[in-house]
Every structure is written in C-alpha cells, then in structure tokens.
Amino acid sequence: MVTRRKALTIGAAGVGGAVLAASGAAVVANRDKPEPPAPPTVNPQGRLLWRNWSGIQSAYPAERLAPKEEGELAAGLKAAPAPIRAVGAGHSFTALAATNGTLVSLDAMAGVIGWDGDVATVRAGTRLGALGPALAEKGRAMANLPDINKQSLAGAISTGTHGTGKTLPAIHANLAGLTLITADGRTVECDADHRPDLFSAAKVSLGALGIITQARLITSPNRRLRRRVWIEPFEEAVAKAEERWAEHRNFEFYAIPFTGLAANITHDETDDPPEAAPPSQDDAFLEALKMLRNTFGWSNGLRKGAAGMLLGGTKPETAVDEGWKLLSTERPVRFNEMEYHLPPETQLAALKEVVAVIEKERSDVFFPIEVRRIAGDDAWLSPFQGGPRGSVAVHAWYKDDYAFFFELIEPIFQRHGGRPHWGKLHSLRGQRLAALYPNWKDFLEVRRELDPQGRMLSPYLKGLFELD
Numbered sequence: 001m002v003t004r005r006k007a008l009t010i011g012a013a014g015v016g017g018a019v020l021a022a023s024g025a026a027v028v029a030n031r032d033k034p035e036p037p038a039p040p041t042v043n044p045q046g047r048l049l050w051r052n053w054s055g056i057q058s059a060y061p062a063e064r065l066a067p068k069e070e071g072e073l074a075a076g077l078k079a080a081p082a083p084i085r086a087v088g089a090g091h092s093f094t095a096l097a098a099t100n101g102t103l104v105s106l107d108a109m110a111g112v113i114g115w116d117g118d119v120a121t122v123r124a125g126t127r128l129g130a131l132g133p134a135l136a137e138k139g140r141a142m143a144n145l146p147d148i149n150k151q152s153l154a155g156a157i158s159t160g161t162h163g164t165g166k167t168l169p170a171i172h173a174n175l176a177g178l179t180l181i182t183a184d185g186r187t188v189e190c191d192a193d194h195r196p197d198l199f200s201a202a203k204v205s206l207g208a209l210g211i212i213t214q215a216r217l218i219t220s221p222n223r224r225l226r227r228r229v230w231i232e233p234f235e236e237a238v239a240k241a242e243e244r245w246a247e248h249r250n251f252e253f254y255a256i257p258f259t260g261l262a263a264n265i266t267h268d269e270t271d272d273p274p275e276a277a278p279p280s281q282d283d284a285f286l287e288a289l290k291m292l293r294n295t296f297g298w299s300n301g302l303r304k305g306a307a308g309m310l311l312g313g314t315k316p317e318t319a320v321d322e323g324w325k326l327l328s329t330e331r332p333v334r335f336n337e338m339e340y341h342l343p344p345e346t347q348l349a350a351l352k353e354v355v356a357v358i359e360k361e362r363s364d365v366f367f368p369i370e371v372r373r374i375a376g377d378d379a380w381l382s383p384f385q386g387g388p389r390g391s392v393a394v395h396a397w398y399k400d401d402y403a404f405f406f407e408l409i410e411p412i413f414q415r416h417g418g419r420p421h422w423g424k425l426h427s428l429r430g431q432r433l434a435a436l437y438p439n440w441k442d443f444l445e446v447r448r449e450l451d452p453q454g455r456m457l458s459p460y461l462k463g464l465f466e467l468d
C-alpha cells in the first residue's frame, strides 16, 4: 500500500509507459491545449479589464467603487453609472458580477464587528478564509463550508453556496439578519421578524436587490473533525451513499469517469488530538487523470486498466483538525463547472446517467464529478427551498471545451427535476426558472420595490428575470 500522493506522482508516468508498452500502442495523443486567448487588459476607452476566476466572464467597468464604510457606499451608489453590480471574489462561473457600468467591491468592508450571543455580525466583504480564524477566537465556527474558502460572505450567500451534509444547510440558512444599501442609497434591515418577506428574498438574491453590507451569522461550536479519504469502486460508492449521508456529519464522493472508481470523503466530530493532513494532492491527482486521458483517451478499456493500477492500491488517508481548517481545500487547477441540485430520490440515477454519457461521448473529460447532499431551507431563490437536495457537479479543465455541459448534461439534470446553482453554468431563464421556484414572482416584486429603476440589472440579470 502506498499513499495516494506517492502513487500519483511516481506512478503517473510509469503506469502510462507500462500499459502502453503492454498494449503495443505507439501513439500518445497529447490533448493539452494552448492558453485560451485573454481579452485585452485595457479596452480602447482606457477601462481596465475585470475577469472571473475561471476566465470565461469579463467586462470593462466604467467605474469601480471600493468603499470603506456604509456612508461612502451610499453616496457612491447614488451617482454610479448603471448597471451597478457587486463583486466578491469573482468565483462565480456565470456573468452575475460582470458589468460595464459600476463594479462595487466590499473588500475594504471586512471583519467581525460584533457578537450577540452566538450570532456574529460580519461585514459582507469578509472572505470565508478570514472568517474561520476570526470566529475560532471565540470558540465558534461556520456550521459548514464549501470546497474552497476564497469567496466573500456576501458572494457566497447571494448564490446559495453550500457544502455537503444531510443535516447541514447552505450558508445563507444560518443567517439571523441582513443589512443592505439600495441603489438609491437607502439602508434596509431585515430579519425573520422585521420585513420577513425581504429577508426571504435577500438571503439568496444574486446581488439584484442592493449591496449587502452586513450579515448576522448564526455560528456553531468550533469542533475538531476527523477527515477520511478513500477510493473504492464507483458502484460501491453509489450503493452506500445514502447510508453514508445518514451516518456522517459530512459526506461527499467524486465519481472518477473512465476509471470505475470513486473517491469518498467523510468528516466527523472527534475529541482526538490533531493529526496533520498530508500535503494537498488535488493537483497531482488531476495531473494523473489528465495523463490517463492524454495517453489512453482512445481506449476506455486501457484507460480504466491504467487507472486501476494507479489508484487501486492506495491506502485511506485521515487527518484531524478544527473544521474550518479541514472542510475547504485549495483548488489550484482552474476549471469551468455546471452543478444542479436534484431531489434526493433522483440524484443517484441522474449521476449514473451523467457518468454513462460522458464515458460514451466525451473521452476528453478527466475531472471527477462531485456528489453532495444539502439540507433544505426557506429562502425564496434557494435551490434548497422546500426540502433537501442532492447536488451533482460536472467540471471541465479551463482549457477544455465545456459546451457539452449544455448539450449532454443539463438535459439529464432537467429531466430529473434539478435546480441550477446560481453561480455555476446553466442555460435557464425566465419562465423555466419561475416554474422551479414557487416564490419567483414575490422575489421580482421585492426587487421592483428596492430598485424600481432597475439600476442593478445587467443584461445577464435582465435575461434571467426576463425583464427589458
């Protein structure tokens, strides 16, 4: 038995050669592509480029606001050229934050500024990675975290960002109240007692109602967690998934296409002393899967055989630490992504169809498919509104084509009753979204009330809401 990192870094080159030699194949198809073309850093009007994390969304804002406090923000908004869009860390794959009008960053409005019992008042520009240590100082933590912690708190709640765990809802479900500043400079407060309609709308509001400046966040005890990572046959992971969601605080798995394997990850509370995590192996893992794709993309059988040699004998890994240090990891390899949230009853059937269609039609795909479970909540535009959902997420390396998300994968998700992640790629607009969200019209009414002139509506948002 060897560790996964050793197997991947030492084994990747060797397995490729050994299996190729055994198969007698002579040609290695190198499918690596050049960097996608980047838009100019400055446009002809002298405006600076804004780009999202994956690089597929870009804009040249006429004005940028980076206020340090609420009064400065309110004054800036009144005179700001539309469309006004807030940006956090720019980690959404959709064009939610893109604008050629005014781009508002709350990077200078960050930090925990007060406590009321276990509820922390957090400035909305705070990055999740900075929130961890700030809450830990008080022995508290966020109830759950997404895969990475680079997002701003406002950006994360505005798109329904989530982690995994059958009893754990998305981040916005742990809010006790919000403060927004509208496009015309008004300050609006809301919580479950005061303007509950606005609160239900604002928790997941795509930056369409106003700029969120503060969030009152319900925190949890800062517990140590034990992480366990192991690889097993895909069919076994699927068969045991429901029982693992029931059994573990956090459980997710990654279906690894063309390998017949899956990687499982659990996190459970423990009083055991800390155990150092092995160095992150996401990059080595993906590099090895890319090598398998490049070398054996022409033969599913050889690709699966080589993957078995590479990954089959790796031993489980464990680590123990405080949850905020373990739950999010680095994602050094850039990608594009589509994620849908499905009724739990259809999640695994949809997953199997997704894996099958990729293995039949798209030998260029090498990223694992992520499978999570999220508890329900009541925010009007939350994909988890009305009950728990099971998410399935498909990724494509940033240099690779992702049109197949729309052509092959999205129809499967839609057939199985899925709702798209707001920050990840999808093609739904207007009536099709309205049909998925019982409070869609109520949300649009609150939007009209808060921003009657539509100054926060970019062409992308107008398209989503089907407004002119």
Ligand SMILES: Cc1cc2nc3c(=O)[nH]c(=O)nc-3n(C[C@H](O)[C@H](O)[C@H](O)COP(=O)(O)OP(=O)(O)OC[C@H]3O[C@@H](n4cnc5c(N)ncnc54)[C@H](O)[C@@H]3O)c2cc1C
Pocket (backbone or CB within 6 Å): 053, 054, 085, 086, 087, 088, 089, 090, 091, 092, 093, 096, 097, 106, 124, 125, 145, 146, 147, 148, 150, 151, 152, 153, 154, 155, 156, 157, 158, 159, 160, 161, 162, 163, 206, 207, 208, 210, 211, 212, 213, 331, 421, 423, 424
């Ligand atoms: C590598 C990677 C890993 C990811 N992992 C996960 C995951 O595990 N789970 C998950 O659910 N998602 C995940 N995502 C998606 C990501 O969490 C969301 O897209 C999130 O919205 C990004 O936060 P951000 O701060 O970058 O916001 P941005 O993308 O900058 O903005 C998102 C939205 O929030 C609005 N907004 C930002 N700030 C404010 C504000 N102050 N007031 C009002 N509106 C505001 C914007 O206008 C926009 O509509 C991942 C994305 C990447 C790139």
